[in-house]
Amino acid sequence: METMHEEHSKVFKALCDEKRLRILEMLRNGEKCACQLLENIDIGQSSLSYHMKILVESGIVESRKDGKWTHYKISKQGSKDAIELLRKLTIIDFNNENDNCCK
C-alpha cells in the first residue's frame, strides 16, 4: 500500500521538472539522440544523463542504444499508462462517497 504510492509518484516525478518537460517537448517530434537533446537545452552532459534515466524509469520515454549513441523517444504504451493512472487517481468513487464530515 505504501509502495503503491511510491510507484505511482515515480511517473509524476518524471514530469514535475521543467528540464524534463523541455526534453519531452523535443521528443514529441521524433526520436533524438542524447547529443541532439544536449545541444538544445542548457544543462551539462551528466545532468542530461540523470534526467534521461528518470524519464526512462518512469516508462514515459524509451531508450535504444546504437553504437556509441543512445536514442530516446516517447513510449506510446508508457504515455497511455500514465494517462490511465492519472485518470484512476482522480476519478471520484460515487459508490464509496460518504458524508460523515464535521459540520
Place this chain on the structure above:
Amino acid sequence: METMHEEHSKVFKALCDEKRLRILEMLRNGEKCACQLLENIDIGQSSLSYHMKILVESGIVESRKDGKWTHYKISKQGSKDAIELLRKLTIIDFNNENDNCCK
C-alpha cells in the same frame, strides 16, 4: 516559453509526493474536511495545510470554507485538464517528425 513549463510542472508536482497521493486517494470517496484528512495520515497539521495548498493551486483539488472548517474535494474540471495536459505533452507530432540524428 519558460513559464509554460513552469506552469505545467505545477500540476505534476502536486502528484509527485506520496503524501499528496494518499490525500487524493481519500478525496476519491467524497469531500473531506482538513480534520478528517489529518486523522488518516501521519503528518502534522501544518504539513497537511502545506500539501493542501499545493493540491489546490494545481487545480486538481478545490476547497470550500464553511465556518471554521475547510472542505476539500477533487475538482472534475481540474482533473480533466490535467489528463488533457498529459495527453498533449506525450502525443507524438508526426508532421514535425524529423530524423536528422547522428548515425
Place this chain on the structure above:
DNA sequence: ATAACATATCAAAAATATTCGATATGGGGG
C-alpha cells in the same frame, strides 16, 4: 593498440521541498 568520442556513473556541492513547532487569523459559543 591508441586516440577520440558518446554516454553513464560517482561523490560532493548547491538548490528545493518537506516537516516541525510556534504563532497568527478568523469563526462560533458562552
Place this chain on the structure above:
DNA sequence: CCCCCATATCGAATATTTTTGATATGTTAT
C-alpha cells in the same frame, strides 16, 4: 468580550533532488 477550535502561515531544521566536475565504460576509426 473572552475562550476554544480549525486552519493558515512563518522560520528554522531536515530531507530530497539537481547540478557539477571528475572519472569510468564502451564504441569507432586510425
